[in-house]
Amino acid sequence: MTVAATFEIRFxxxxxxxxxxxxxxxxxxxDPSALVPDYRAMVLMRALDAKAVAMQRTGQIGxxxxxxxxEAIDAAIGAILKDxxxxxxxxxxxxxxxxxxxxxxxxxxxxGGDERGNVxxxxxxxxxxxxxxxxxxxxxxxxxxxxxxxxxxxVALAMCGDGATSKGxxxxxxxxxxxxxxxxxxxxxxxxxxxxxxRRMQSAAQTxxxxxxxxxxxxxxxxxxxxxxxxxALGRAVDKARSGGAPTLLEALTYRLSDHTxxxxxxxxxSAEEVKEEWKAEPILRxxxxxxxxxxxxxxxxxxxxxxxxxxxxxxxxAYLDTPAPRPAQMFEHLYARLPRQYAAQAAELADETERDVxxxxx
Amino acid sequence: MSSITLVxxxxxALARAMEEDSRVVVIGEDVGINGGVFRATAGLQSRFxxxxxxxxxxxxxxxxxxxxxxxxEGLRPVAEIQFAGFAYSTIDQILNHAGRLRHRTxxxxxxxxxxxxxxxxxxxxxxxxxxxxxxMFSHIPGIRVVYPSSPxxxxxxxxxxxxxxxxxxxxxxxxxxxRFKEExxxxxxxxxLDQAFVVREGTDVTFVAWGAMLHEALKAADxxxxxxxxxxxIDLATLKPIDYETVLESVKKTGRCVVITEAPRTxxxxxxxxxxxxxxxxxxxxAPVVRxxxxxxxTPMFRLEEQYMPNAGRIAAAxxxxxxxQ
Numbered sequence: 001m002t003v004a005a006t007f008e009i010r011f012x013x014x015x016x017x018x019x020x021x022x023x024x025x026x027x028x029x030x031d032p033s034a035l036v037p038d039y040r041a042m043v044l045m046r047a048l049d050a051k052a053v054a055m056q057r058t059g060q061i062g063x064x065x066x067x068x069x070x071e072a073i074d075a076a077i078g079a080i081l082k083d084x085x086x087x088x089x090x091x092x093x094x095x096x097x098x099x100x101x102x103x104x105x106x107x108x109x110x111x112g113g114d115e116r117g118n119v120x121x122x123x124x125x126x127x128x129x130x131x132x133x134x135x136x137x138x139x140x141x142x143x144x145x146x147x148x149x150x151x152x153x154x155v156a157l158a159m160c161g162d163g164a165t166s167k168g169x170x171x172x173x174x175x176x177x178x179x180x181x182x183x184x185x186x187x188x189x190x191x192x193x194x195x196x197x198x199r200r201m202q203s204a205a206q207t208x209x210x211x212x213x214x215x216x217x218x219x220x221x222x223x224x225x226x227x228x229x230x231x232x233a234l235g236r237a238v239d240k241a242r243s244g245g246a247p248t249l250l251e252a253l254t255y256r257l258s259d260h261t262x263x264x265x266x267x268x269x270x271s272a273e274e275v276k277e278e279w280k281a282e283p284i285l286r287x288x289x290x291x292x293x294x295x296x297x298x299x300x301x302x303x304x305x306x307x308x309x310x311x312x313x314x315x316x317x318x319a320y321l322d323t324p325a326p327r328p329a330q331m332f333e334h335l336y337a338r339l340p341r342q343y344a345a346q347a348a349e350l351a352d353e354t355e356r357d358v359x360x361x362x363x
Numbered sequence: 364m365s366s367i368t369l370v371x372x373x374x375x376a377l378a379r380a381m382e383e384d385s386r387v388v389v390i391g392e393d394v395g396i397n398g399g400v401f402r403a404t405a406g407l408q409s410r411f412x413x414x415x416x417x418x419x420x421x422x423x424x425x426x427x428x429x430x431x432x433x434x435x436e437g438l439r440p441v442a443e444i445q446f447a448g449f450a451y452s453t454i455d456q457i458l459n460h461a462g463r464l465r466h467r468t469x470x471x472x473x474x475x476x477x478x479x480x481x482x483x484x485x486x487x488x489x490x491x492x493x494x495x496x497x498x499m500f501s502h503i504p505g506i507r508v509v510y511p512s513s514p515x516x517x518x519x520x521x522x523x524x525x526x527x528x529x530x531x532x533x534x535x536x537x538x539x540x541x542r543f544k545e546e547x548x549x550x551x552x553x554x555x556l557d558q559a560f561v562v563r564e565g566t567d568v569t570f571v572a573w574g575a576m577l578h579e580a581l582k583a584a585d586x587x588x589x590x591x592x593x594x595x596x597i598d599l600a601t602l603k604p605i606d607y608e609t610v611l612e613s614v615k616k617t618g619r620c621v622v623i624t625e626a627p628r629t630x631x632x633x634x635x636x637x638x639x640x641x642x643x644x645x646x647x648x649x650a651p652v653v654r655x656x657x658x659x660x661x662t663p664m665f666r667l668e669e670q671y672m673p674n675a676g677r678i679a680a681a682x683x684x685x686x687x688x689q
Binding site for chain 1: 388414415417419420422424425427428429430431432433434435436437438440455456459460464465466467468469470471472473504505528529557604605606607
């Protein structure tokens with residue numbers, strides 16, 4: 001017998017859960033204050049997230065998928081991608097979208113049941129929230145293929161969860177990206193649960209990163225709760241994609257500190273002890289501890305940031321509440337570039353119904 | 364002007380579109396050096412290069428999904444699925460994404476893609492190679508479904524589908540790929556979408572058909588003409604959205620209608636068209652609208668395909684029933 005192939009999976013981490021450096025830092029982290037904007041974004045993400053959950057509980061929005069615990073991943077992607085790159089998010093990436101310039105009130109609109117939540121005028125090439133698991137991955141292949149065909153130094157970055165790596169779309173996409181050496185970066189946000197099914201039941205593979213080996217593309221496991229590790233790994237992957245190198249898959253290890261969505265109750269399938277333990281590794285405290293130790297952040301700054309975040313959250317909520325309800329006719333708008341004449345009768349029927357409802361409520 | 368087959372017309376339209384618009388790309392399994400299993404993409408790769416005429420890995424969901432990504436990024440992808448039986452795995456992408464992208468982004472992103480696939484029975488192909496998914500695709504909002512019945516229609520409608528700013532599922536009757544030739548002028552002029560064509564005028568009964576079934580309907584019309592009854596034959600051409608104006612105008616004139624489809628009857632387009640005629644032209648009807656369809660069975664393997672598909676005899680028999688209805 002001879003060995004046809006062997007592999008090893010790199011794991012990248014610079015800060016341990018207590019915020020201590022475990023390896024010489026990459027050059028971008030030499031000046032800790034350079035990471036303060038990322039920290040601020042993470043704190044704002046968490047404040048917005050807490051508000052969104054509260055709004056669901058009080059009936060102001062519908063079911064909402066919390067971002068609690070993945071803030072470092074989102075902040076790093078937001079920091080590394082350029083404006084004309086294309087993000088293909090799953091439904092849990094409102095944090096990244098905020099950093100892409102998308103007003104967070106759109107996230108509330110989206111979970112508030114309004115199509116206008118997917119209108120990102122500030123980041124017009126990015127894809128909308130993607131709900132059917134892993135189905136965004138083939139889109140990312142097409143986007144990256146188009147970029148390569150047009151000889152544009154741009155990158156497509158697709159995000160999915162650990163459960164998504166079990167789907168055919170995921171394999172089909174990374175396989176094709178490898179075959180064509182596309183400018184694609186895949187970030188698998190491994191938050192350990194696909195609703196109730198834990199990572200170990202999802203696959204017998206030791207890492208999810210190694211699925212990329214079968215596709216012939218580079219991969220790496222990263223501590224997704226370590227902002228410095230995420231920025232480092234992403235920076236390398238995105239640079240390589242942009243320079244015509246090849247695609248990369250990053251498995252970002254994190255933990256879903258929230259329920260799957262507000263419609264879920266995670267106490268049914270995991271223990272309070274487990275969650276308590278995971279809180280010790282969460283990304284915001286880790287980064288703050290490190291910034292404090294480096295003298296780049298102070299308790300006074302933290303207090304000021306909390307006030308700023310609260311004000312920002314208030315503004316976002318107000319923008320959401322100030323958005324007029326969608327008009328029924330919107331169902332037919334943008335269905336096609338130009339609505340075929342065959343739809344006129346149905347659209348008129350809807351208008352009549354709407355009229356009747358209005359009269360009914362008025363009487 | 365030259366006399367060509369339907370599959371040659373598809374090839375001609377693809378070449379024309381690629382020549383005129385550098386955004387047009389062709390992707391699919393074996394579309395490159397092999398020129399497609401039916402030869403629909405023959406010669407395109409050597410002419411336009413392997414980047415614009417790309418063999419994909421063998422993954423239909425990927426093909427449909429990546430076409431969506433390409434379209435959103437400004438290309439005009441024309442994706443080939445080798446046989447209709449394999450197109451079912453694209454439905455997730457077409458339904459959840461292609462048909463929704465424009466609407467769910469309120470016009471911010473759009474999806475000008477074409478998904479081509481040969482379909483229908485009658486060529487003695489293996490299992491899963493003879494399906495008729497026209498109704499399944501037509502149920503999907505936000506897309507068009509187009510089904511040519513001749514070389515000239517294939518040429519003009521495919522050009523129109525590629526130019527269209529929204530997703531189009533383009534179903535090609537494999538049975539007609541090489542059945543007859545027709546004069547086609549490679550003038551780059553598209554035929555209108557969303558429009559049915561009256562291909563034969565008549566006074567006594569209306570036949571609504573598309574694809575290969577159109578030719579069975581025409582044969583049935585010949586049979587009836589020998590008896591002195593005259594069928595008007597409509598080629599539906601665009602199956603979504605359906606041009607009911609043309610259908611209703613004809614039915615109001617003839618008072619009788621037979622709708623023919625190669626797909627199973629239940630929830631078929633024949634059922635849909637019949638329901639619309641009842642709603643909108645009941646008082647013009649002299650007889651119930653009759654559907655001539657494939658059976659509500661699985662598509663059989665080819666030894667029984669002749670008994671599965673509607674044919675001129677069944678259509679003529681249905682027409683006689685309708686004509687004799689008291």
